[in-house]
Amino acid sequence: MAKSAELGSTFWQRAARRKKWGLLALVVAAGLWGWFAYLLIFPYSVDGTQHCAALLFRDVVPSAQCLQTRMWWQMLGLLGAALPLSVVGAGLYVAGAVSQSLCYHLQEVQYFESRETGVDSS
Secondary structure, X not given: OHHHHHHHHHHHHHHHHHHHHHHHHHHHHHHHHXXXXXXXXXXXXXXXXXXXXXXXXXXXXXXXXXXXXXXXHHHHHHHHHHHHHHHHHHHHHHHHHHHHHHXXXXXXXXXXXXXXXXXXXX
């Protein structure tokens, strides 16, 4: 019985650790998504003199100087890092949460089975 409790405790700790790593990945991904949204939504200036409209809200044909100053590679890098990190974080969090739920359910089933066998034997 001690070995079973030790295995259950190890399983529970592994599930909690997986859930924490998933949450951490989701927080980092949310920061990257926020930075990406900031670059899309807020206006910016070129050399402090020429003000450019936000990329999301600008006209169809922007000026050539404003288009070249915004670093598209930076935005694509943010998007390329945020998307897989979001998927991995969500997967780890869900796997950890489901594992914890299953472990809790198994503990409840074992508890009620032990109570039933105790009642039946007396």
